[in-house]
Amino acid sequence: MVEQRQPISVVEAVKRVTRNRLKRKEETVHISVSDNRRLAEAIVAQHPIPNFDKSPYDGFAIRSEDTIGARESPVQFTVVENIGAGQIPQKPLQKNEATRIMTGAQIPEGADCVAMFEMCHTFESGGQSYMLLAQEMKRGENVIYKGSEVAHHETLVEPGTLINPGVKALLATFGYSEVKVAKKPVVGIIATGSELLDVDEPLAPGKIRNSNAYMIASQVIRAGGDYRYFGKLVDEFDQSYRMIKTKLEEVDMLITTGGVSVGDFDLMPAIYEKLGAQVLFNKVAMRPGSVTTVAVKDGKLLFGLSGNPSACYVGFELFARPIIRHALYSETPFLQRIKATLAEDFPKSNPFTRYVRSFIVLTDGVVKVFPAGMDKSNVVSSLAKTTGLMILPSGTSDYRAGDQVEVLLLDDAEGQKHFT
Numbered sequence: 001m002v003e004q005r006q007p008i009s010v011v012e013a014v015k016r017v018t019r020n021r022l023k024r025k026e027e028t029v030h031i032s033v034s035d036n037r038r039l040a041e042a043i044v045a046q047h048p049i050p051n052f053d054k055s056p057y058d059g060f061a062i063r064s065e066d067t068i069g070a071r072e073s074p075v076q077f078t079v080v081e082n083i084g085a086g087q088i089p090q091k092p093l094q095k096n097e098a099t100r101i102m103t104g105a106q107i108p109e110g111a112d113c114v115a116m117f118e119m120c121h122t123f124e125s126g127g128q129s130y131m132l133l134a135q136e137m138k139r140g141e142n143v144i145y146k147g148s149e150v151a152h153h154e155t156l157v158e159p160g161t162l163i164n165p166g167v168k169a170l171l172a173t174f175g176y177s178e179v180k181v182a183k184k185p186v187v188g189i190i191a192t193g194s195e196l197l198d199v200d201e202p203l204a205p206g207k208i209r210n211s212n213a214y215m216i217a218s219q220v221i222r223a224g225g226d227y228r229y230f231g232k233l234v235d236e237f238d239q240s241y242r243m244i245k246t247k248l249e250e251v252d253m254l255i256t257t258g259g260v261s262v263g264d265f266d267l268m269p270a271i272y273e274k275l276g277a278q279v280l281f282n283k284v285a286m287r288p289g290s291v292t293t294v295a296v297k298d299g300k301l302l303f304g305l306s307g308n309p310s311a312c313y314v315g316f317e318l319f320a321r322p323i324i325r326h327a328l329y330s331e332t333p334f335l336q337r338i339k340a341t342l343a344e345d346f347p348k349s350n351p352f353t354r355y356v357r358s359f360i361v362l363t364d365g366v367v368k369v370f371p372a373g374m375d376k377s378n379v380v381s382s383l384a385k386t387t388g389l390m391i392l393p394s395g396t397s398d399y400r401a402g403d404q405v406e407v408l409l410l411d412d413a414e415g416q417k418h419f420t
Contacts, residue, residue, distance in 0.1 A: 005283035007290060008350060010353055012319065014334075014419045016280040017319050021251055022297045022327045025183035031171050032186045034163045037181040038306060043157040043167070046146035051108040052274065060098040060120055060131050061089075063112035067137045079129035080229045081108065081120075089174055093344060098131050106141055114142035126318065141340075160329035182328040184226045187320075188251035189216050190268070192258040194234040194308055211380055212257040212312050216305070216311070219316050220371050222411075225323040226235075241271050253300055255320060257309030260304040268293060268304045285352040285394060288377030289315040311377040314355045314389060317410060332349050335389070335408035340369040342390075351399035356390040357382045358407060386419040387411055 007213075008016075026040035055061065060077065067075055077098035081091045089099060089108030097110045098115075107114070122130040150156065157167055163181070171179055195265040197203070197208040213229055220227040230247050233240045250255050256268060272279055277297035282304075284292050290313035293304035301323060305315040317335060325333035340360060347353070357372040371391050373382025392399060397404065 005291075007283040007285040007352070008281050010284055010286050011420060013281050013284045013292075013294070014319065014322070017294055017301065017323065018326075020280065020301055021298075021323050022185055022301070024329060025181050026241070028178050028180050030178055031168065032178050034168065034171070037163050038160045039157060039163060039167070040182045040329050042155050042159055043170055043174065043197075045150045045152055045154045045156060047171070047224040048152045049150035050144055050146055050148070053146050054144050055103060055105055055107060055114045055142065055204045056103045057114060057116045057142055058102050059114045059116040059142065060133075061093070061107050061114050062098045062133070062137065063093055063095070063111060064113045064137045064139045064148075066096050067113075067133060067135065069131050070136050074121075074132045074134040076129045077133065079131055083108070083290045085251075086406040093141050094241065097252070100129075100131075112143065113137040116142065129319065148342070158331075159316060160331055164310040165414055180181065181222075184224060185252040185324055186250075187220045187225050187227045187324070188247050188254040189213050189220075189227055189229045190231065190233055190256045191246065192233045192235070192240065192256055196232050196258075198232070198359060199295065203206040211309055212305075212307065215313060215383070216255055216257065216316060219313070219321065223321045224328045225324040227364070229324045235267060237267050237270065239266050241274055244271055245275060248297065248300060248302065251300075253303065253320070253323065255303045255305060257305050257312050257314070272302065272304075275302075285351045286314070286318075287350070287354045288354060289318075291354075292319065294319060306377065308377040309380040310383065313357070313383055313386075317389065317408070318355070324418075330415060332417050334419045336412045336414060336416045336418050337406050337408055337420075338367065339389075339404055340367045340390075340407045341400055342347065342399055342405050343370045344369040345401055346371060346375075346392070347397070348392075348393045350394055353394045355408070356392060357386040358388045358390040358406065359385050369405060395416060 034090055044402055062077060077096050079100055080097045082100040083089050084102040085103045085104035093108055093110035117138055119135055156170055190209050191213040195207050197207045199209055210232060217227045241403055272295045275297055276293035279295045282293040284290055289306050291306055292315040295302045301319050305312040320331040356375055358369045359372050361368045374387040387410055390405045
């Protein structure tokens with residue numbers, strides 16, 4: 001007797017998976033190997049920037065009050081010190097005294113402005129340096145004040161942020177020689193199906209090469225996780241059960257591809273039952289990937305994705321990717337949605353919500369979305385050009401070029417907080 005499955009909405013399926021998301025873990029790494037990791041702690045300013053009042057130009061540090069009336073009668077200053085960046089001024093300024101100062105150098109005590117070199121006339125007399133200024137200056141003019149860029153204890157970067165060159169510069173600036181990062185969840189991958197060949201095997205009648213395992217591994221990497229590929233399983237229950245039971249203990253979550261339908265050789269439902277896993281759902285009102293199944297066992301998620309490449313791809317992006325992103329301390333783990341203009345007619349009806357493999361093009365300031373190729377769950381060729389998933393809600397049909405649609409962005413690193 002064929003099992004009757006009741007489909008649930010994609011939104012409900014996402015909720016059920018999210019309620020069973022992984023516990024976050026962290027580890028400490030040296031700054032030199034922190035690139036492209038996700039922060040597990042906020043980056044907080046350990047000191048102000050700058051941590052002293054400094055000059056943005058080469059010039060003379062002076063007291064603004066001494067320049068009153070300088071336009072009518074140039075003021076003569078005695079140069080008492082010459083300091084460069086990294087040097088500490090030793091002489092507080094008195095009336096009509098100036099310190100020759102280089103860019104980035106600390107403003108001396110008593111000074112409250114800097115006159116740039118091109119504003120000044122310098123000369124020497126009797127072994128003493130002098131400066132003439134014929135312009136009035138305002139207090140604070142050409143001074144970068146302590147803490148004006150960053151205040152002490154200010155939070156600069158939130159947990160979950162990807163460490164890029166700019167974040168790394170902040171880590172170095174504030175002395176984070178070691179940094180806490182999210183520990184990458186380890187995702188186990190098993191491909192099922194007696195029809196599968198390894199990538200280096202020649203084609204044979206009735207056989208296909210195993211593309212899903214390599215595709216999922218790449219999707220795991222894009223999401224920020226690590227993976228372990230445990231190989232292929234033939235359609236034999238005991239062997240499959242033993243491997244899945246054993247390998248589940250070695251990973252944070254396990255993805256299998258294929259074997260989730262209700263055919264004679266689709267073994268995953270029975271394996272979940274023998275494992276004692278709680279099935280969260282086994283059918284989703286979506287195309288492709290309606291047979292996507294997710295279960296949980298001892299706090300670990302098991303994703304049973306379709307054996308059809310496009311259905312497998314979409315199932316991962318909707319359900320598995322957000323779990324990985326959340327484990328990496330992201331507060332925006334879901335794919336970002338944008339509005340786009342459909343560039344081509346799409347006349348299919350949509351009894352279930354359809355996720356069309358698509359790509360985005362910006363033309364004359366308009367975001368346009370194109371289907372990436374044939375819209376069949378078993379198609380693999382369209383995936384190479386796919387950068388987004390166009391959403392066509394259930395109960396709709398006959399979309400035409402120029403219609404407004406929503407698109408989930410696949411290459412977006414930021415994401416969004418909620419699924420919808």
